[in-house]
Structures are given as structure tokens and as C-alpha cells.
Amino acid sequence: MEFKLEAHRIVSISLGKIYNSRVQRGGIKLHKNLLVSLVLRSARQVYLSDPCPGLYLAGPTGTPAVPPPQQPGEPVAGPPSGWGEPPPPAGRAAWPEPEPPPQRPMVCHTPGAGSSEPVTSVAGAGDALRGGETDSAAAACCPPAREEQPVGDGSPAPPAPCPRKRGAAGVGGGRAGCPAPGSTPLKKPRRNSEEQPSTTDEDTDEEMETGNVANLISIFGSSFSGLLRKSPAGGREEEEAEESGPEAAEPGQICCDKPVLRDMSPWSTAIVAF
Amino acid sequence: DIISTVEFNHTGELLATGDKGGRVVIFQREPESKNAPHSQGEYDVYSTFQSHEPEFDYLKSLEIEEKINKIKWLPQQNAAHSLLSTNDKTIKLWKITERDKRPEGYNLKDEEGKLKDLSTVTSLQPMDLMVEVSPRRIFANGHTYHINSISVNSDCETYMSADDLRINLWHLAITDRSFNIVDIKPANMEDLTEVITASEFHPHHCNLFVYSSSKGSLRLCDMRAAALCDKHSKLFEEPEDPSNRSFFSEIISSVSDVKFSHSGRYMLTRDYLTVKVWDLNMEARPIETYQVHDYLRSKLCSLYESDCIFDKFECAWNGSDSVIMTGAYNNFFRMFDRNTKRDVTLEASRESSKPRAVLKPRRVCVGGKRRRDDISVDSLDFTKKILHTAWHPAENIIAIAATNNLYIFQDKVNSDMH
Numbered sequence: 001m002e003f004k005l006e007a008h009r010i011v012s013i014s015l016g017k018i019y020n021s022r023v024q025r026g027g028i029k030l031h032k033n034l035l036v037s038l039v040l041r042s043a044r045q046v047y048l049s050d051p052c053p054g055l056y057l058a059g060p061t062g063t064p065a066v067p068p069p070q071q072p073g074e075p076v077a078g079p080p081s082g083w084g085e086p087p088p089p090a091g092r093a094a095w096p097e098p099e100p101p102p103q104r105p106m107v108c109h110t111p112g113a114g115s116s117e118p119v120t121s122v123a124g125a126g127d128a129l130r131g132g133e134t135d136s137a138a139a140a141c142c143p144p145a146r147e148e149q150p151v152g153d154g155s156p157a158p159p160a161p162c163p164r165k166r167g168a169a170g171v172g173g174g175r176a177g178c179p180a181p182g183s184t185p186l187k188k189p190r191r192n193s194e195e196q197p198s199t200t201d202e203d204t205d206e207e208m209e210t211g212n213v214a215n216l217i218s219i220f221g222s223s224f225s226g227l228l229r230k231s232p233a234g235g236r237e238e239e240e241a242e243e244s245g246p247e248a249a250e251p252g253q254i255c256c257d258k259p260v261l262r263d264m265s266p267w268s269t270a271i272v273a274f
Numbered sequence: 275d276i277i278s279t280v281e282f283n284h285t286g287e288l289l290a291t292g293d294k295g296g297r298v299v300i301f302q303r304e305p306e307s308k309n310a311p312h313s314q315g316e317y318d319v320y321s322t323f324q325s326h327e328p329e330f331d332y333l334k335s336l337e338i339e340e341k342i343n344k345i346k347w348l349p350q351q352n353a354a355h356s357l358l359s360t361n362d363k364t365i366k367l368w369k370i371t372e373r374d375k376r377p378e379g380y381n382l383k384d385e386e387g388k389l390k391d392l393s394t395v396t397s398l399q400p401m402d403l404m405v406e407v408s409p410r411r412i413f414a415n416g417h418t419y420h421i422n423s424i425s426v427n428s429d430c431e432t433y434m435s436a437d438d439l440r441i442n443l444w445h446l447a448i449t450d451r452s453f454n455i456v457d458i459k460p461a462n463m464e465d466l467t468e469v470i471t472a473s474e475f476h477p478h479h480c481n482l483f484v485y486s487s488s489k490g491s492l493r494l495c496d497m498r499a500a501a502l503c504d505k506h507s508k509l510f511e512e513p514e515d516p517s518n519r520s521f522f523s524e525i526i527s528s529v530s531d532v533k534f535s536h537s538g539r540y541m542l543t544r545d546y547l548t549v550k551v552w553d554l555n556m557e558a559r560p561i562e563t564y565q566v567h568d569y570l571r572s573k574l575c576s577l578y579e580s581d582c583i584f585d586k587f588e589c590a591w592n593g594s595d596s597v598i599m600t601g602a603y604n605n606f607f608r609m610f611d612r613n614t615k616r617d618v619t620l621e622a623s624r625e626s627s628k629p630r631a632v633l634k635p636r637r638v639c640v641g642g643k644r645r646r647d648d649i650s651v652d653s654l655d656f657t658k659k660i661l662h663t664a665w666h667p668a669e670n671i672i673a674i675a676a677t678n679n680l681y682i683f684q685d686k687v688n689s690d691m692h
Contacts, residue, residue, distance in 0.1 A: 006521075006575070007521075009575075010521055010575070010578070013578065013579050017581070025337055025339060026336075026337060026338065026339035026341075026362060026420075027334075027336040027337065027338075027362075027420075029420065030419055030420070030438040030439070030466075030469055031420075031422075031438055031469045031471065031488055031528075032584050034466060034467075034468075034469055034488060035488065035524065035525045035528065035584065038524045038525070039521050039522060039524070039525065039578065042521045042523075042524070043521055046521070
């Protein structure tokens, strides 16, 4: 249990660092961000592999390069079975396009299995996954279910600090899995992404609820590149421009080319820093 | 301003420091004079100049810091001194010359109105010494990523510069092109797993160089083998100790500095908690490992939070390769004698550094018995870090950069290397 909390804390700290690195003078430092991403990945692995009743695991469905020690479906803290299927290996690259419709009806894979949370979280994720969610079958969500999502992890968290995390969670959740019962239901990612750029992170990091963290973990577990996103403004253009030469002029504060995820997610937009 | 690099020249007569503001300050050792035996060989400011200015890359909306990352002296070939200084993106070659005479006399007639012999009209008169510094070459646009090291080749004609993913070879006289000799950038940046952290040319073999990675490995490359030295000739890597595994294992194994010994036979590497000596002939593991501050191993999480775990400490050999030195926190620096296996912790602070004071060895206590002057781990000041140190090439004189102060310590008793 301690490991999980420790991992949770480390993840939030790491995310804060990545966020801050975007605004620091001199551009993003590749070495430091790489190290932070490695820590993030380690923490994520521990987080996901440490069985702990009462805490759900948003499994690493989206994860790619480093296969998690456990598959999402494994019995950890009672996540509903079948909510997440290990995504195809290429899954990690399949970040959804940041297309318009926030509410996109998606196939609900999770058998509603009596627990609405998984569905909701998945829904939230689906929300974030606006557009083409290619291989995240697990990210399926049911729009209606989404409406049910209460705000915050049981606490009426103010929109400002939390949205980013929620959004993150949303996306991750979509890909990775569902929060355990009782864990934070997710806010609408759309809102998250809008508010994201203005949030500061340090405090909110600490308030991060488990569910969101797990989702974040799954997102960031996917790849180093996932952590370094271009600026939201140029994000979409960059999405397309990504392949056009990493070292070509890129808007944003990245001094070295960071791979833009194939499918941009609003969550990524939300995590401006990244 | 915060000192970001310290380097003695090849004779030890000059000491250059670079700071975060892009300035370079050069100190010169005063010749020992019989008149004032007590002020023998002290270093005074010789020259100060602005090497780099902050720049803005409009294409990428990036500010380029003016902080001097590294300074390397060129071997002296004439009366002038030359050094290379670099920030994140641009390397500059500076020439430092002295002027102690100036032409005087322009009157064709002397006081009595008689025409002077034309050959005596102008004469060189002594003047106060003036040190002039001018940028002779600017090596720009060679790097996409942040330059972390430069190293002058023993051939005195070429030098290399390394950034996170690439190493370029330059000719000192040619600024509009460089050759890429190492490129570890993956085709897909998402597959990035390690970056280059430091690199150096072999002191004697102009075809050999080494570069260290964030994974803790060293690669020795031979430029004769191929134009692109992506394949190493030797790979020096120590298997990780599984009992020490933690979230931060990867960070603390990242090598922050690599230095060849003066003999060229060994390499010294610094990672977060240790310094290691490697024999070029043995790739499997270092021949010596010294713990710099192992008591921090249990504090890695808070050091991660405070970003201290990312501090890049440098290391140095003494002239005879018998002692190695590196910095630590609380303005402490450590020296390890390779022969006697004894080590000492010293502090660079104003209190302990009155002129001619003798440095007292310090000790960090980690619980257990605490002696009177010991410092406990929890009272270490992590904002006072000694990242940059340099050792005179021949004598027991060391330069320690403690944030924005430079300390120069001399071992008068044992001036000669032993």
C-alpha cells in the first residue's frame, strides 16, 4: 500500500516537473525530461502491479513499449472484469485525434456489469478521445453513461485545479480502464482541456485522486513522447506537421523534436506542459 | 553570478570560469616573487569578457540561454592564449592577447623645431598591461539539442561538441561546416531511451574519444573505424545491483561527467552517488568505485522532488592521476586517494577559507555516534552544491566553484605531486 501511495506521489511530482519544464528558460531539456519519464514509468509499473484492495487500477491498456507487469484484467482491487482488454501493441500510438465532438458515441465494451464507474470513467475517457479512437477498444464509452459522472472524487473539487487531472484521467481512463468503485468519477474532458492551460500544477498534483493518477499513469506509460507535447495552440497543426521533419520549425517551446502523438487527445492539449 | 564551469589551461597559469550570465573571467597566477614570499602564486583577475548573450530562436519560439556550459583551453601555440566557450547552441573561439607597449610620438619635429630622423619619430613605449579578447571564430548552427560538452583533440586542429543526441567534429579554422560523428537519435523519438551526457577526446590518441550516456554506460569510439561512430569500439557498463533498485535507479546511474586520466589509461566517471575509475582495457566493470555521499541513497525521493537529483557533478584528476576529486552538497567536496584508499571531505566556505587557513576535514554523520563537528545528513544545505571543480595540471592547486564564489586552494606543504 505504501508503495502505491509512494508511486502515486511520484507520478504527481513527475507530472509537475514536466509541466514546469515547458515554461522554463532555455527550452525543454531533453535529458531531464527523459529521466522524469523513466521515473514516471517505473512509478506507474509499481502502481499498477501492487495489488491493493480498495484501489482500482486503471490498467495499462494503452501501454506500449513497456508492458505492464499485470494485464488490466487481472484481479486488482476489483476492477470490473472485462473493462479493459490489453490493447494491441501499437495501441500506444493511438492517441485519439483532437476532433470536435466531445461527445462521441462509442461502443461500450465494458459490460455495464453493475458498476457504473468503469463505464463512466471509460466514458470520460472516450470524451477525451474525441475523434478517432483507433485501437483503444477499451476506451469505448457510452455517452449517456458519461452524464452520470459526478464531479471529483467524492469531493466537490473546484473546476480549476482539478480539471486537468480529470481530463487526464479521462483520457487515460478511456484507454486504460476504470476507476475502482468509489474512486473519482471523471469530469468532462472537454472542460478539462479548456481549463488546463491555466492551471498550475503543484497543488493540484497533490490533490490528484487515485483514479486520475492511474489513468495518467497509463497515458504516460505509453511512451516518452507522450510526455512532451507541443503547445496547445500549435498542437493540432503539429499533429499533422509532426512527420514533416522533427527539426523543422515547430511552434511551441520544444527545442528538440518531440514526437507528437499520432492522435492528439484533448487531454494532451490539457497537459499543456507536456 | 552563478559559476557554471571552471577550467585550468594546460600550464595552470590561467584559470577560466564561465557563469550563467554568459561571462568569462580569466584568472592569472602571479609569478612567485622573492620579495613577497607569502603571496606566491596567487590568482588574480586577468580578464573579463562577455562571451555569450541570450538569444531567441524565432523559428522555434525558444530562448537560448547564455549560460556558459563549458570552457576548454587550446594548447598555446604563440604568445596569445585561446579558448573555446560554449552555451547551449553556439561555440566561440576567443583569442586573448596582451598589449604592454604602445606607439608614441607623431611629431616630425622635436622641441627645437628640428626635423627628426624619420625612423625615430614613433617609438614603442611601455604601457599598463592591457588584455584584449576577441572572438575569432563562431561555430553556430551545429546543434539541434543542448550542447553539454566540448573537447579539443590532441591534434590541436579539431575539436568535438556533443549535445544530447549527436556529436560533431569541427576544425578550429572552419566555422561553416562540421562532421557528425555520433548520432543516437532514434528514427522514432518515441523510442528514445538514452541521451549523451558528456564526451571527451583521448589525451594522446587523436582518433579515440569517449562519450557517456544517461544509462550509465561509456562508449569508446575510434574515428578510424568509420565516418559515423555509432558503433562503439568498446562499451563500458556495469551491471546494475538489483538490491539497490528503486524508482530512481535510472536517474542516479546517469553519468554526469567523464574525464580521461592524464595518462590516457583510465577514465573517471561521476554519477549521482559515486565516482568510478575505469580501465580502458576492462569493459565489464570499473576498477574502482568511491562513494561520494551514499547517505543520500535513502533520500532520493525528496531529492527528486527538489530537483537535486538532477544535479550534474563534475569530477577531476590530479596531475599524477593518484587523487580524484568531486563536489557534493553543503559546499563540501571530496577527494579520494587511489593509492592509500583514504578519502577526505572538505568544505569551501568563507569561514573556513581565511587566507592561509588550513582546511579542516569535515564529516557527515549518518546516525550512530556523532562527533562534535559532524554535520548530520538532515542539516545539509542542498542549495549549496559544488558542481564544478578543477585541478591544476601539475601542482596541488584546486579551483572550487561554490555557486557564485570561486575558491582556490593550494597545498603549500606538498606542492609537488606525489
